[in-house]
Amino acid sequence: MIRNPILPGFNPDPSICRVGQDYYIATSTFEWYPGVQIHHSLDLVNWTLVRRPLERASQLDMRGNPDSCGIWAPCLSHADGLFWLVYTDVKRYDGNFKDAHNFIVTSPTIDGEWSDPVYVNSSGFDPSVFHDDDGRKWIVNMQWNHRTESYGGAPKSPAFDGILLQEWDAETKSLKGPIKNIFAGSPLGLVEGPHLFKRKGWYYLTTAEGGTGYDHAVTMARSRSIDGPYEMHPNMHLITSKDAPEAVLQRAGHGQYVETPDGQVYHTHLCGRPMPPKRRCTLGRETALQKCVWKDDDWLYLAQRGVVPDVEVPAPTDVEVTEQPARNETLFESGPLPTDFQWLRTPQPERIFSLSERPGHLRLYGRESVGSWFEQALVARRQEHHSFRAETTVDFSPDTYQQVAGLTHYYNRHKFHALVVTMHEKLGRVVTIFSCPGDFPHGRMVFPADSGVAAPDGPVDLAMEIKENDLQFFWRPASGGGWQAIGPVLDAGVISDEGGRGEHGSFTGAFAGMLAFDTSGRARPADFSRFVYERLEG
Known part of the structure; x- marks a missing residue:
C-alpha cells in the first residue's frame, strides 16, 4: 500500500512527472533555499530527495522576499530530451499586489546542472507547461486581479481571475499568440494551480480551488479544444475533504495526474494533518497520492469512490516500504x-x-x-x-x-x-x-x-x-x-x-x-x- 502522506512535512503543491520507470515530484519551497524540492521513486511508495535545482544567484535571489513568498507551485515535465521546470518567484504577499514572476529552467538530467531561468510572464502565479502531441507547447497560469479586497491572509475569489492560456515558442523561448482566459473556475472559487493533460482527444484541466485551507479542492474540467470551452466534472471536484471534517487528510487539493507504464492512474495532492483541539497543521502542507480510475463517461474518479482522500491506497505493484530510522x-x-x-x-x-x-x-x-x-x-x-x-x-x-x-x-x-x-x-x-x-x-x-x-x-x-x-x-x-x-x-x-x-x-x-x-x-x-x-x- 501507499501510505499518505508520501512526503511528510512541508512539501506542498506536488507536480508529478514520469519518465520511463522513474517518477519525480516537485514541490514548493517558498523562501527556503535552494529552491524547489524534487523527490524520486520507482514504485510510488518509497521516495528520496534527489535535487533542489534552483541553487545559484543567476537562478534565484529571494533576499527581501516576505515570509511565505518565493517559490510557489513548480510544474515539472519532460519533453524533447529535457526536464522542464516552470515556477513562480513571488515578491510580495500583503496588500493587493503579488508581483509574481514566472520562469522556466531546463536540464537533460534531474541530478545535473539546471539552466539559468528564462522569463515567462508576471500575470499571475502557479504556471504550468503542457507539451501537446502535435509538438506545440502551452503555458497556463492563474491571473491575479489586484482590483479587489483580496490581500494576504484574506483571499477573495475576484482576485483569482481565471486560468490564462498562451502558446510557448521553444525556439525563441518566449510566449506568442493570443492570451485567452479559458476557465473561470467553479462556484467554490479561488481558482489556481492549473495542470493540463490529454486523453482520447479530450483536454483535461485540473485546478486547485477553495484556498489552501480547509475548503481546498482539486477541481476537474475538460474540453475538445485546448482553449475551451471547458465543461465541469460531474462531481465538480476530484479530491476534497472540505465536507469531511473527520477525515485524517484535510486541506486536500492542488495536485497533478500521472499514469504508470501499465496504464494505472494516480493523482497527487497536498494535504494537512491537523492536531486537536485547535486544528492546527504543525507539519504544514504535505504531499499525498490517490489511486484513480477512468469510467465509461471518460471522467476520472477516485478508486475508493467519493472525493475524500484515503490514508492508504493500493500501490501499482507489491513493494516493501522502506522504513526511515527513528x-x-x-x-x-x-x-x-x-x-x-x-x-x-x-x-x-x-x-x-x-x-x-x-x-x-x-x-x-x-x-x-x-x-x-x-x-x-x-x-x-x-x-x-x-x-x-x-x-x-x-x-x-x-x-x-x-x-x-x-x-x-x-x-x-x-x-x-x-x-x-x-x-x-x-x-x-x-x-x-x-x-x-x-x-x-x-x-x-x-x-x-x-x-x-x-x-x-x-x-x-x-x-x-x-x-x-x-x-x-x-x-x-x-x-x-x-x-x-x-x-x-x-x-x-x-x-x-x-x-x-x-x-x-x-x-x-x-x-x-x-x-x-x-x-x-x-x-x-x-x-x-x-x-x-x-x-x-x-
Whole structure:
C-alpha cells in the first residue's frame, strides 16, 4: 500500500512527472533555499530527495522576499530530451499586489546542472507547461486581479481571475499568440494551480480551488479544444475533504495526474494533518497520492469512490516500504551541507555558514536578526512528525546581548521558539529563551525564561522536545551532567500554518534547526558540532 502522506512535512503543491520507470515530484519551497524540492521513486511508495535545482544567484535571489513568498507551485515535465521546470518567484504577499514572476529552467538530467531561468510572464502565479502531441507547447497560469479586497491572509475569489492560456515558442523561448482566459473556475472559487493533460482527444484541466485551507479542492474540467470551452466534472471536484471534517487528510487539493507504464492512474495532492483541539497543521502542507480510475463517461474518479482522500491506497505493484530510522544524527563534515538542511533566501550561503572554517563543525556567522528577510544565519530541517526531539551542541562566546546563537523551532519571523546562548550584563554568558508566539503584525518577542540561567564556559548542549502541541526546552554543559529543563512548556502548535494570523496567513511549515545573529554587525561566529532529529512516540 501507499501510505499518505508520501512526503511528510512541508512539501506542498506536488507536480508529478514520469519518465520511463522513474517518477519525480516537485514541490514548493517558498523562501527556503535552494529552491524547489524534487523527490524520486520507482514504485510510488518509497521516495528520496534527489535535487533542489534552483541553487545559484543567476537562478534565484529571494533576499527581501516576505515570509511565505518565493517559490510557489513548480510544474515539472519532460519533453524533447529535457526536464522542464516552470515556477513562480513571488515578491510580495500583503496588500493587493503579488508581483509574481514566472520562469522556466531546463536540464537533460534531474541530478545535473539546471539552466539559468528564462522569463515567462508576471500575470499571475502557479504556471504550468503542457507539451501537446502535435509538438506545440502551452503555458497556463492563474491571473491575479489586484482590483479587489483580496490581500494576504484574506483571499477573495475576484482576485483569482481565471486560468490564462498562451502558446510557448521553444525556439525563441518566449510566449506568442493570443492570451485567452479559458476557465473561470467553479462556484467554490479561488481558482489556481492549473495542470493540463490529454486523453482520447479530450483536454483535461485540473485546478486547485477553495484556498489552501480547509475548503481546498482539486477541481476537474475538460474540453475538445485546448482553449475551451471547458465543461465541469460531474462531481465538480476530484479530491476534497472540505465536507469531511473527520477525515485524517484535510486541506486536500492542488495536485497533478500521472499514469504508470501499465496504464494505472494516480493523482497527487497536498494535504494537512491537523492536531486537536485547535486544528492546527504543525507539519504544514504535505504531499499525498490517490489511486484513480477512468469510467465509461471518460471522467476520472477516485478508486475508493467519493472525493475524500484515503490514508492508504493500493500501490501499482507489491513493494516493501522502506522504513526511515527513528533517529538521525548529523555530524558536520567538510563538503556540501547535508541534504536534510536548507537556509533562508540568500544565494550567498558562504556569508552565513561554513563547513570548512572549523573542521567538524557547521559555523554560522551571525548576521541580521531572526526576523530578517534579507540575510539570516538559520540552517534547519523540516519537522516530519507530530512528536520529536532535536538536539545540538554549540560553541559560542558572545560579548554582548546583541550576539545570539542556539536551537530553534521555526516557522517564520512571527512564529518561532528558540533556546539560545547570549550575554547578560549581570549574569554573564546565559542560556535563555526567545519566543515569538504568532503576534502579528508587530512580531513582538517574549522571554519565557526571563534573563535565563548562567552557563559555564565551553560548548553547551541544547535540546527541545515537541509532543504534539507542547514544547519543552532543555540544556546542559557539553562537558557532562544531566539535562535541565528551562522555561515553561510552550505552545508548539503556533509553529503551524494556522498559528498567529490564522488560516491562509502563511503557507510553509515547521523547521527544527540552528541559528545565529549579531545585530552589532561584527558577525560573531557560532560553531555547531552535531544535530540530532529523533521521532518520538505519541
